[in-house]
Amino acid sequence: MAMRVKIGLGSCGMAAGARQTQTALDEALAAAGSTLRSERTGCIGLCFAEPLVEVVDAESGQNWFYGRVDAAAAARIATEHVLGGQVQEDLLLTPDELHFLQSQQRIALRNCGVIDPENIEHYIERGGYQALRQAVCDLTPEQIIDTVKISGLRGRGGAGFPTWFKWDACRKAEGDIKYVICNADEGDPGAFMDRSVLESDPYSVLEGMAIAARAIGSSQGVIYVRAEYPLSIHRLELAMQAARERGFLGQNIFGSGWDFDIYIKAGAGAFVCGEETALLASLEGERGMPRLKPPFPAQKGFWQRPSNINNVETFANVAWIINNGGEAFAAMGTETSKGTKVFALAGKIKRGGLVEVPMGITLREVIFDIGGGIKGDGEFKAVQMGGPSGGCIPASLLDTPVDYESISQTGAIMGSGGMIIMDEGTCMVDMARFFLDFTQKESCGKCIHCRIGTKRMLEILERITRGEGKPGDVELLQDLGRQIQAGSLCGLGASAPNPALSTIRYFADEYRAHIEEHKCPSHSCRPLLQYHIKPEKCRGCSLCARKCPVGAISGELREVFVIDMGKCIKCGNCAASCRFDAVEVL
Amino acid sequence: MTNIAAEIDLQPLESVLAAYAAKPGSLITILQQTQEIYGYLPRPALAEISRATGIAPAKVLGVASFYTQFRLEPVGRYLIMLCQGTACHVNGAESISAVISEELGIADGQTTADGLFTLKHVACLGCCSLAPAMMINGEVYGNLTANSVRQVLHDLAAKEAE
Numbered sequence: 001m002a003m004r005v006k007i008g009l010g011s012c013g014m015a016a017g018a019r020q021t022q023t024a025l026d027e028a029l030a031a032a033g034s035t036l037r038s039e040r041t042g043c044i045g046l047c048f049a050e051p052l053v054e055v056v057d058a059e060s061g062q063n064w065f066y067g068r069v070d071a072a073a074a075a076r077i078a079t080e081h082v083l084g085g086q087v088q089e090d091l092l093l094t095p096d097e098l099h100f101l102q103s104q105q106r107i108a109l110r111n112c113g114v115i116d117p118e119n120i121e122h123y124i125e126r127g128g129y130q131a132l133r134q135a136v137c138d139l140t141p142e143q144i145i146d147t148v149k150i151s152g153l154r155g156r157g158g159a160g161f162p163t164w165f166k167w168d169a170c171r172k173a174e175g176d177i178k179y180v181i182c183n184a185d186e187g188d189p190g191a192f193m194d195r196s197v198l199e200s201d202p203y204s205v206l207e208g209m210a211i212a213a214r215a216i217g218s219s220q221g222v223i224y225v226r227a228e229y230p231l232s233i234h235r236l237e238l239a240m241q242a243a244r245e246r247g248f249l250g251q252n253i254f255g256s257g258w259d260f261d262i263y264i265k266a267g268a269g270a271f272v273c274g275e276e277t278a279l280l281a282s283l284e285g286e287r288g289m290p291r292l293k294p295p296f297p298a299q300k301g302f303w304q305r306p307s308n309i310n311n312v313e314t315f316a317n318v319a320w321i322i323n324n325g326g327e328a329f330a331a332m333g334t335e336t337s338k339g340t341k342v343f344a345l346a347g348k349i350k351r352g353g354l355v356e357v358p359m360g361i362t363l364r365e366v367i368f369d370i371g372g373g374i375k376g377d378g379e380f381k382a383v384q385m386g387g388p389s390g391g392c393i394p395a396s397l398l399d400t401p402v403d404y405e406s407i408s409q410t411g412a413i414m415g416s417g418g419m420i421i422m423d424e425g426t427c428m429v430d431m432a433r434f435f436l437d438f439t440q441k442e443s444c445g446k447c448i449h450c451r452i453g454t455k456r457m458l459e460i461l462e463r464i465t466r467g468e469g470k471p472g473d474v475e476l477l478q479d480l481g482r483q484i485q486a487g488s489l490c491g492l493g494a495s496a497p498n499p500a501l502s503t504i505r506y507f508a509d510e511y512r513a514h515i516e517e518h519k520c521p522s523h524s525c526r527p528l529l530q531y532h533i534k535p536e537k538c539r540g541c542s543l544c545a546r547k548c549p550v551g552a553i554s555g556e557l558r559e560v561f562v563i564d565m566g567k568c569i570k571c572g573n574c575a576a577s578c579r580f581d582a583v584e585v586l
Numbered sequence: 587m588t589n590i591a592a593e594i595d596l597q598p599l600e601s602v603l604a605a606y607a608a609k610p611g612s613l614i615t616i617l618q619q620t621q622e623i624y625g626y627l628p629r630p631a632l633a634e635i636s637r638a639t640g641i642a643p644a645k646v647l648g649v650a651s652f653y654t655q656f657r658l659e660p661v662g663r664y665l666i667m668l669c670q671g672t673a674c675h676v677n678g679a680e681s682i683s684a685v686i687s688e689e690l691g692i693a694d695g696q697t698t699a700d701g702l703f704t705l706k707h708v709a710c711l712g713c714c715s716l717a718p719a720m721m722i723n724g725e726v727y728g729n730l731t732a733n734s735v736r737q738v739l740h741d742l743a744a745k746e747a748e
Contacts, residue, residue, distance in 0.1 A: 012713050015726030047715030189671035189710035227618065227655050228711065230724070268614050268653035269709065285613035287652040303611075346673035346714035353715055384672060418714075420672045434675050438709075444652075571684075 002058040003036070003082045008050065008113055010043030010199045011231050012192075016050035017070065024071035025053070028078035036082065042200020044113025045354035046100060049093060052113075055081055065101075067093045096372065100351050103370050105332065107340050108156075108193075108316040109356045112200035117235050120242035123203040129248050131322035135211045136254045139322075141171060144215040148318070150326025152338030157183055157274065157311030158389065158415045159491070160337075160404040166308055169298035170216045173306035178218040180209050181302065181309045183279060184225035184232070187271040188387035189438065191418030193342040194312035196354055198225070198232035201316070202239035206262065208315030210249065211322060213260045216308055221262035224279055227269065236264055271388070271442035275490045276301075276309050278444065289444045290490035311416070313342055333359035337403035345371045347420040348378060357402075364398040367421060378423030382506070386415030388435045388442070389495030391502025392428060411502035413495065427524035428507040429514050433461035435499035439492065450493030453484040457500060465525040469515030474504055523585050526570045530586040533574075535560045537582035544574035544583060594630045598623045603638040613641060613649055617656055626657040654709065662697045662704040664742055666722050671710030673717040682718050683707065685732045689739050702746060703739070 007013075007022050025038045038053075046052055049067030053074065056063045064087055066077055073091050080086045106112075115122035123129075135144050149164035170178060182205060186194040197205060209221045225232055240262055243249040251259045265283055272278045273288040276297050282288035283302055301307025317339065321329050330338045337359040343366060346352045350372035357366060363383060367373065374380050382392040391412035393400065400406050407414045422431070440454040457480050460473050481497030488494045504511060513519045520528040533544070533553075538560045545553040545561055552568045555561030563574065563583075575583040602619045606612040616639070620631050627650050636643040650656045668683055683705075687693055690703050697704040713719045716728025720735070727738055 011726065012715060015713055015716055015719070015728050050715075186712070187709065190673050190714055191710075192712035192714055195712045228709075265615070266618060268618065269655040270653050271709065282614065283611065285611040285615075285649070287649055344714060346717065347676045352673075387672065418672070420676060420714075422676055426676055434672070438670075 003085075004039060004056045004058050005036070005078070005082050006039045006041045006054040006056065008042065008044050008052040008054075009040045010196060011229075012043060012047050012196075013050045013052065018051035020071050021051040021053065021069050021074045024074035025078045028075040029082065032079055032083055034083055040116050040118065041114065042112050042117045043196040043354065044101070044200075045104075045109065045196070045356075046093075046097070046351070047353035048100075048351045049097060053077060054113075065093045065098060066091045067097060097351065100353065100355070100370055100372070104356050105340050105358055106356045107320045107329070108197060108204075108313050108342055109201075109354065110320065111204060112196060112354075115201060115203075117200050117202060118238050120203060120239065120246065123201070127323060128203055128319070129207060129243075129246075131319035132207050132210050132214075132248060133254055135214050135322055136256050136258065141215045141217065144211060144322070145171065147322060147326040148215075151317075151321045151329035152326075152333070153314065153317055153321060153329065154337065154404065155311055156313035156317075156341065156416065158188075158386070158413065160414060163310060163314055166298060166310070167212060167215050169296065170218075170306050170308040173299050175306040177220060177303075177305045178216055179302045179305055179307040180213040180216060180218045180221040181279070181283070181307055182209055182221070182223040182225075182312060182315055183274065183276075183309050184223055184229075184312045185267045185273050185279060186226060186229075186312070186416065187274050187442075188389075188416045188418055190346055190384070190387055190420045191344050191416040193344050193354055193417055195226075195229050195232055197312050197316050197342075198229065199235055202232075202236045203243070204316045204319055205312055206236075206239055206243055206249070208310075208318035209262060210253075210260055211318050212308060212310065212315070214258065216306075218308070219259050219261075221260065222283060222302070223262060223264045224267055224273070224283060225264060227266040233264060233266060240264075270444070271438070272444045272490070272492050275492060278490065279309065280307065287444070289446050290492075292489060313416075334401065334403045336405055341402065341414070341417055343402075343417045343419050345419050345421065347384075348375050348423040348426070349373070349421040350375045359403045360401045362399050362401055363393065366402065366419065367398070371421070374421065374423050376423070378425060380421070381424050381426060382422045382428065384412070384420040384422065384431065384499075385418065386413035386495075386498070387418050388438045389413055389491065389498055390415050391498045392422070392431060392506065393502075394506040411498065411505055413498070425522055425524060427465070427520050427522040428503040428510045429461065429520075430465055430522075430524055432500040432503045433458065433465050436461055436496070439496040443492065443496070447488045447490075447493055449484045449487030450489075450496060453480050453487070454493075454496050456480055457484070457497065461500065464511065464514045465520070465527070467514070467518040467525070467528045469511075469518075471515065473515055474508070474511050477501075478504060519586075529570045530565060531563050531568055531570065531572075531574060532584050532586060533561050533563055534582050534584055537580050539580050539582070541579070543577050543579065547573040547577040549573065594624070594628045596631065596634050599631055599634055603635065607635075607638040613639065613646065614653070617646075617650055621656060624660075626660045629658075660697075661706075662702050663746070664703050664722050666703060666705045666720055667708040667711070668694075668705065668720045669709075669711040669713070669718065670707045671712075671714060671717070673714035674710075674719060677717040679718040681732065682720070682730050682735055685735050686739070689736055702743065 436458040540558040
C-alpha cells in the first residue's frame with residue numbers, strides 16, 4: 001500500500017512545533033528502513049489542532065488527519081500507519097473537529113494545506129496557470145474584466161469595492177506604464193488569512209496578479225508585504241523564480257509578446273499603509289500618509305502612473321473565476337456579496353483557525369457550528385469584526401448573515417475577515433480602550449480630528465476603565481466619534497471611533513456600571529476590582545498571605561484571613577492560589 | 587556624540603548605498619538593510635544615508651521614526667516581541683507583559699542592564715490561534731502562561747550564562 005504523509009508547515013504550525021514533528025516522522029521512517037519522507041504543505045487552517053499530519057493512501061485517495069502530533073505521536077504514525085497500515089484511532093481528529101474542514105467551501109484557500117508551497121509542479125498539477133493561459137491566449141482584456149464583473153467579486157481587504165470596476169478604470173486610464181499592486185500589508189490585528197495564503201499558496205496570488213495585469217495592460221507588478229511575514233516573503237520569492245523559469249512571468253508570456261514581472265517590497269510596519277494612497281507613499285519610500293482622492297490610484301497611483309491595488313485574498317480568487325466562469329462564483333453568496341469569504345476565528349473560541357464559507361451564512365453558523373462555540377465553559381458575549389475599524393456584534397445579532405451590507409448595519413464592518421470571539425470575561429469598555437489605543441498610535445498624524453480626537457477618546461476610555469469615569473463621558477465619546485468620522489481623510493480615521501460607538505450601542509450597561517458604580521461586570525478592569533475573603537470558606541491556611549507580593553493579607557493560622565484593599569495591587573495571586581475557593585472578586 | 591560616531595563602522599553600509607542610493611523610492615529598503623547590519627539605526631548611519639542619497643536628514647529621520655520596524659536605539663541580545671493583537675489581548679497578553687516586566691525589571695521598550703533582553707510590544711504577529719504569543723529572535727512562543735514565559739526567560743538566561 002503506497003502511502004503519502006503530509007505535514008502543515010505554515011508559521012503557526014511551526015510555532016506549535018511542526019518542525020520537530022516533521023523530524024520525528026522522517027527519522028522514524030528512516031529508522032524503519034523506508035525511503036519515504038514526509039511532504040511539506042502549507043496551512044490547512046485547523047490552527048487549533050496544530051501540528052497537523054495528513055496520511056493519504058495514494059491509490060484510493062482516502063486520507064486521515066492527525067491533530068496535535070508531537071514527536072512521539074509522529075513516530076507512532078510513521079511506523080504503525082504509514083508503514084504498517086494500522087490507523088492510529090486515538091490520535092485522529094474527532095468527527096467534530098473534522099467538521100470544521102468539511103463544512104467549508106474553499107476557493108481562495110483551494111490549495112492551502114494541499115500543495116507544497118515551494119513546489120510549482122504541485123500547483124500546475126492542480127490546474128495552475130491554465131487561467132492565465134486562457135486570459136493571455138483566448139480572452140480579450142474586456143472579456144477578462146467582464147468575467148470578473150459577472151462573478152461579483154468585491155475587494156476582500158475591507159472596503160468591498162467591486163474588483164472589475166477598479167480594473168476597468170485602470171484599463172481606461174492613460175499612462176505609459178501601469179502597475180498592478182498586491183496589498184499584503186495585513187495589519188488588522190486578529191486577521192491572518194493573507195499570511196496563510198501567501199505561505200501556503202503563493203502561486204494563486206501571482207497568477208491572479210498576472211491576469212489582472214493582462215486585463216489592465218500592465219507590465220509591472222509589486223507586492224507590498226509586511227516585513228513581519230518573513231516566511232511569506234521567502235515563499236513568494238521562490239514562487240516568482242519558479243514562474244519565471246517556466247515562462248509564466250517575464251518576457252513574451254505564452255508567446256504573446258506581452259511582458260509582465262513582479263517584485264516584492266517589504267513594508268516597515270504601519271497600519272495606515274493598508275490604505276491605498278498611504279501604501280503608495282510607502283512604496284515610494286515616504287512616510288505612509290494618505291492623500292486626498294481623487295485622483296484615484298487608477299488614474300494617478302504609483303509614481304503618478306495608473307495603478308490597480310487589490311488585496312491578497314481578492315487575487316487568490318481570480319484564477320478560479322477565470323477557470324470556472326463568473327457565473328459559478330456568483331452562484332454562491334447573497335444578492336450583493338457573491339462568492340466565498342475567508343474568516344480568521346480567534347479569541348475565546350473552541351476551534352480557532354481559518355474558514356472559507358459562502359457569503360450569507362450566519363455568524364451563528366460560523367462561530368458555533370464550524371468553530372464549535374466558546375472555549376471553556378463561558379458564555380458567548382460578542383464577536384469583534386473588522387478590527388480597529390470595526391465593532392462588536394452582540395449575541396442578539398448572531399443570526400446576522402455575513403455579507404458586506406448586513407455586517408455594516410450592525411456597526412461593525414466585514415473588514416478583512418478577522419473574527420475575535422469574546423466571552424463574558426471580556427470587558428467591552430476595555431475592548432474599546434484597546435482599539436482606540438491601537439488607532440491612536442497608528443494615526444499618521446495628518447488630520448487633526450484623527451490625531452487628536454483618537455487621543456482624547458482614548459484618555460476618556462482609560463479614565464473610565466480606571467474607575468474615574470464621569471457623567472457625560474459616553475455622550476462626549478459619541479460626539480467626538482462623530483467629529484472624527486467626519487473630519488478624517490482616510491478610512492483609518494473615519495472608522496477609528498467604531499469600536500467605541502458600537503460597544504456603547506450594544507453594551508451601554510457596561511459603560512454605566514463602570515462610570516456610575518465603579519464596577520467592571522467582567523472583572524477585567526483591574527483598578528475596579530475588589531478582593532474579599534469569604535469567612536465561611538476560609539480555613540486559615542495562610543497560603544494566600546504567603547503568595548501575596550505586597551503583604552496585603554494578614555491573619556492567624558486556622559483563623560479567617562483578611563485583605564487590606566489599601567495595600568492590594570490586584571494581582572490576583574490570592575484568588576489563583578486559594579484551594580478552598582474562599583477569595584471572591586467583586 | 588563624537589564618541590558614538592567613532593564606534594560605528596560605516597564600511598558595511600557602502601554596498602547597500604551603492605546598490606540603492608541612486609534608485610528612487612528606496613529609502614525604506616536602505617533603512618531596512620541598515621538595520622540588518624547594525625541591529626538598529628545609528629545616527630551616523632542615518633547621516634551617511636542622507637549624504638549618499640541627497641535626501642534631507644530630517645526626512646530620513648522622519649521616515650525612520652514613522653515605521654514601527656525601525657529602532658533608533660540598540661536592542662538586547664534577545665528581542666522579546668510581545669504580541670498586542672486582539673486575540674492576545676483577549677487571552678491575557680497584559681498579564682504576560684506584567685510577568686516579563688517583573689522578571690526582568692524592564693518596561694516596554696527598555697533593555698536589561700546586562701544587555702540581554704529588550705521588551706517590545708508589537709502589533710499582531712498573526713499567530714492568533716496561539717494567543718497569547720510572543721516572538722523572540724524570530725522564534726514564536728505560543729499559548730503563554732505566567733509559568734511558561736518565566737521558563738522561557740530562565741532558559742535563555744541560562745544558555746547565555748554557560
